[in-house]
Amino acid sequence: MTTVTSEETMRTDYTSRLKDHGGLIALAVILVFNIIVTPNFLQTQTLAVNISQVATIAIVAMGMTLVIATGGIDLSVGAVMALSGALAPLVFLSDFGQAYPVLGLIAALLFPLLAALVCGLFNGIIVSVLKVQPIIATLILFISGRGIAQVLTNGNLQTFSNPEFSYLGTGKILGFPFQGWLALAIACLLFWVVNRTIFGRYLLAIGGNERAARLAGGPVRGVKIGAYVICSVLSGLAGLIVVAINSASDAARNGNLMELDAIAAAVVGGALLQGGKAPIFGAILGAVIIQLVKYTLLANGVEDEVALIAKAVIILAAVYIQQARKE
Amino acid sequence: MAPLLTMTGIKKHFGGVPALRDASLEIEPGEVHALIGQNGAGKSTLIKILTGLYRRDEGEVEFAGAPSHLSSPRGAQNAGIATIYQELNLVPLRSVSENVVMGQEPKSFGFMINWPEAHRRTREILSRFGIEIDVTAPLGSYSTAIQQLVAIARAVSMDAKLVIMDEPTSSLDSSEVEILFGVVRELKSSGVSVLYVSHFLDELFQICDRVTIMRDGKTVGCREIVDTKKLDLIAAMLGRNTDEIEAEGLTELAGGSAAFDEVVLDVNHVATGPRLSEFSMSLHRGEIVGLGGLLGSGRTEAARSIFGLDPLTSGTLRLNGREFKPAEPSEAIRARIAFLTEDRKAEGIVPDMSVRENLTLALLPSLRRNGQIDREREKELVGEFIRKLGIKTSHMDQPIRELSGGNQQKVLLARWLATKPDILILDEPTRGVDVGAKREIQAIIRTFVDEGHAVILISSEFEELVEGANRIVVMHEGKSVSELTNPGITENALVRALAHHEDATP
Ligand SMILES: Nc1ncnc2c1ncn2[C@@H]1O[C@H](COP(=O)(O)OP(=O)(O)OP(=O)(O)O)[C@@H](O)[C@H]1O
Ligand SMILES: [Mg+2]
Helix, strand or coil: CHHHHHHHHHHHHHHHHHHHHHHHHHHHHHHHHHHHHCCCCCCHHHHHHHHHHHHHHHHHHHHHHHHHHCCCCCCCHHHHHHHHHHHHHHHHCCHHHHHCHHHHHHHHHHHHHHHHHHHHHHHHHHHHCCCCCHHHHHHHHHHHHHHHHHHHCCCCCEECCCHHHHHHHHCEECCEEHHHHHHHHHHHHHHHHHHHCHHHHHHHHHHHCHHHHHHCCCCHHHHHHHHHHHHHHHHHHHHHHHHHHHCEECCCCCCCCHHHHHHHHHHHCCCCCCCCCCCHHHHHHHHHHHHHHHHHHHHCCCCHHHHHHHHHHHHHHHHHHHHHHHC | CCCCEEEEEEEEEECCEEEEEEEEEEECCCCEEEEEECCCCCHHHHHHHHCCCCCCCEEEEEECCEECCCCCHHHHHHHCEEEECCCCCCCCCCEHHHHHHCCCCCEECCCEECHHHHHHHHHHHHHCCCCCCCCCCEHHHCCHHHHHHHHHHHHHCCCCCEEEEECCCCCCCHHHHHHHHHHHHHHHHCCCEEEEECCCHHHHHHHCCEEEEEECCEEEEEEEHHHCCHHHHHHHHHCCCHHHHHHHCCCCCCCCCCCCCCEEEEEEEEECECCECEEEEEEECCCEEEEECCCCCCHHHHHHHHCCCCCCCEEEEEECCEECCCCCHHHHHHCCEEEECCCHHHHHCCCCCEHHHHHCHHHHHHHEECCEECHHHHHHHHHHHHHHHCCCCCCCCCEHHHCCHHHHHHHHHHHHHCCCCCEEEEECCCCCCCHHHHHHHHHHHHHHHHCCCEEEEECCCHHHHHHHCCEEEEEECCEEEEEEECCCCCHHHHHHHHHHHHHHCC
16 A cells, blocks of 8 residues: 555656656757767857757747747747748838948848737737637648738749848857847746736636636737737747848748647647746746757758658657646 | 455555545445445545556456456546446537537447437437436536436446446535436336445435445445445444434534624625516625525525625626626625535636645736735645644645545635625535535535625525525526525425526526
């Protein structure tokens, strides 16, 4: 009897530890694997490449985490990236942008983000006012957003040379990519929002029990719209970074399949799909894992399609561990 | 005769905090056995250990003559233990039938669920309780009372040796309780044992044979009910002596009948839909107005209309003389109205959030400081309410779902008191709280109105209404039909008033 009991306790401890630290363990495994197997893994060059790529996933995944915390999901993040990425060069390559480079640059940053914000408003309103299922509501922009971006650019690849703008994707501070620092700053800000502000408290309450939150005076609509807006604006920012990295905007590829990466990162980071949890730094951890998995497969010559399957397996495993914990 | 169930020396810790220290329980075949104790004494935990939902740290359980090591509720069901948990574990979005036959669906060809048969069987089971409803509708569309009856019906239909009811009557009114008692007696006469947890001690004397008393995780006594007086039970539960308790009295709601001249709320012919078609009442400063009525008479809907939950289709509300048209609860809250809802689980607690976060949820806008939540003030406030209401929690950051039912209720009451409302709407405020705490809550409500605030009280406990309310507005089929005024209301008068309208409509 007593032995049975202690075994049981051990098992529950074990699963809860897996849940709490599963991400870190997975990260350690991937790192060790790469150090042994992947050539040149421990080089600063590799680190920089990974940081510059993980930043975009992390930035979008943090927004996704907020949306998931309300019990929703946002499929349109990749499309919003494409849209905002397509707009930026259009602005600074325009006559206005050429005539006033500084103003043009500022507009090239603000205007796409504004467009992303409108996308977020659109998603949020459809979800919270028209009460459409989030997965359907955000499907609208998922489909049309990229289409609009391609129409804007006539389906062409736009290349440009604009060092100031490209700083967003190629600049370095203290030897590390600028966008890595940016992601970190955003994480700190969002962590504060989630854990210290009234908005954050309502966000978690709405995900935890929407009816109770509303009855306690929670501005359910406003908070949900807010979550979608933040997610879209962050996606827009990620879109700009991708364009800046490449010094080219390709509306067909920018942010392609980003929704998958972001959801995977959020879930691996500990976001519960039914809502009520918003682990911001978890999302960063999740993004790092996703990026490393991609990199590992790529560096070892595994095909893209297989990488997709690997990602699907990661999501499944993360969701499974979540459920096991709940039992 | 050998007992059906013996539990001895049961211990259970939750993360180092003991919930059960040395609990025991013995039930004879065909016996109706009561289990009582204060909020957090460990009653529900003991039951969950019996049904395998929790694993005991130590102790022995013997059921039907053999040692029992149940590890899942499904296993308990198969062994012949049917349980109605305190927090109903039904699926609100599924139909009534699905909920009733869940786990024992009638099959055709051995694999397909035979729905016509399932509906028929459900109707039959429910008709034992005098419930005639559309069994294909989602369960969540019915009131808490109906849901509770459905849970009970489901349990007693399972052909069990032992039926466990954890506070089955908490949202039932007296006529529904009578129906339930009829079923319990039927079970008893067919040899089934019933374990009955309740804070309504009077009920126990009507149907129970023996009573086991728990205090702070220990079993402190087991008595034949015929040899016991209510006061003894209370004394044993609280661990105090009878004289003290007698001197203090048991209800605290009664009192204050000054002249009420200042109207705070005036409700004029309000309608929100088919369930509330004509509701009028007035509420004065310092007054408690009760809403009386049977199941489905529109009491909860009446409260919802005032709180901005259901838009008015006709009629007007006047608050302090001014027209008032709340479109959202947040507007009602800003106008200093509070609404403690009936369904704790669905509309009250945010289960994963802490006691602290749950308690201050309605208060957030006023805790804002420099753009963030003033954590110091929050902690101070929460600490104060935990003390004032005697909320049993290991610390204020414990998730609320880990609190006992009665303590969750106290947190929710605190949530609303903390907003310092002028008008407090209470839908079953003492639901699931123990006799001691009930008295404290009633005292708090009394102080609250004596300070010049007003209360609208909905309670399926007639005693609470009759003693507490200055007036009772009687509701029937979505209409306010008559009004009784204290002093002078008796339980009989209230029952007559309710029955009168019941008879008047065929
Ligand atoms: N899952 C849990 N985690 C931590 N503590 C728990 C958990 N479940 C119960 N407890 C604690 O165990 C104690 C006993 O709780 P229990 O629910 O058994 O009380 P109860 O007698 O049923 O009270 P009530 O009359 O209010 O329903 C309480 O202090 C409660 O906080
Ligand atoms: Mg209980």
